[in-house]
Amino acid sequence: MQTIKVLFLDRDGTINQDTGSYIFTREQLILIDRADEAIALAKSAGFRIVIVTNQAGIARGIATVEQIEEVNRYLNELLVPRNAGYDRCYYCPYHPEYPHPVYDRFMDFRKPATGMVERAIDEFLAEGLVVDRSASFFVGDKTLDVECGLRAGLRPVLVRTGHNEEALCLQRNIIPEFVADDLYKAVTEYILASA
Ligand SMILES: [Mg+2]
Numbered sequence: 021m022q023t024i025k026v027l028f029l030d031r032d033g034t035i036n037q038d039t040g041s042y043i044f045t046r047e048q049l050i051l052i053d054r055a056d057e058a059i060a061l062a063k064s065a066g067f068r069i070v071i072v073t074n075q076a077g078i079a080r081g082i083a084t085v086e087q088i089e090e091v092n093r094y095l096n097e098l099l100v101p102r103n104a105g106y107d108r109c110y111y112c113p114y115h116p117e118y119p120h121p122v123y124d125r126f127m128d129f130r131k132p133a134t135g136m137v138e139r140a141i142d143e144f145l146a147e148g149l150v151v152d153r154s155a156s157f158f159v160g161d162k163t164l165d166v167e168c169g170l171r172a173g174l175r176p177v178l179v180r181t182g183h184n185e186e187a188l189c190l191q192r193n194i195i196p197e198f199v200a201d202d203l204y205k206a207v208t209e210y211i212l213a214s215a
Contacts, residue, residue: 023150027062027211028137028174029106030160031073033182034203035059036095038161042077044087046094052181054204059104062207068144069106071095072136072158072168076115079123085113108143110136131160132167137174159206163188166196177206 032038037050059069071092077083092109099105112129114120128135137158141151158169161182166189169176178186178196186199200206 021148021150023152024068024144025066025155026070026140026144026151026157027059027067027207028070028072028140028156028158028169029059029203030131030158030162030165030182031071031092031095031111033161034159034165034179035071038182042075042082044077044083044091046091049091049094049098051098052202054202056099056102056104058202058204058207059099059106060102062211063103065212067157067211068108068149069104070137070140071106071109072131072140073109073111074131074164075111075113076118076130078113079115079118079120081118088113108140110139112136131162132164132171134168134172137168137172157211159203159211161185163192163194167194169196170194177210179203179206 032043035055037052039048043049075088078085088111096105112126113123114126114130144151153173156174157177158174159177161179163185166176166178176196178199179202181202198210
């Protein structure tokens with residue numbers, strides 16, 4: 021058994037720009053400045069990269085599974101040439117307000133629930149890799165990302181890109197370890213400095 025550390029990342033508003041609605045085409049996916057560089061730096065410091073994204077547009081009938089998976093593939097096509105490819109990517113198609121005969125089974129996937137994180141950790145374990153949660157981080161732009169990280173026993177970092185829910189986190193007493201202007205600063209100013 022080998023122990024690994026993981027950088028769990030939210031997608032929309034953390035790696036790519038949040039357009040204010042669901043992102044389900046290649047054209048809608050635009051990387052945030054230096055996000056690719058940040059991921060490459062984390063990888064070369066030994067972090068595995070896992071993307072954990074709520075994609076309720078599927079339950080709502082706005083996007084299809086095929087479209088979301090195509091966008092996720094495209095994201096990796098952008099990242100791989102920059103040495104920033106992700107190791108795993110999980111999305112949650114479920115939405116509590118849109119009951120769905122198929123996607124309701126993913127209820128425990130929807131952040132702030134930790135289903136996607138636990139699935140990733142289980143799948144690493146099946147490969148003989150033990151995730152050291154106390155050395156692993158969760159970076160996102162929303163309160164639910166920080167909450168998911170906390171619930172999973174990871175080290176949560178909030179970024180001010182995307183929805184920038186810094187004030188909401190304080191209001192709800194869901195406190196990240198660190199708040200950074202963007203993913204690049206989260207990695208360079210905090211994660212690599214404290215890993
Ligand atoms: Mg987000």
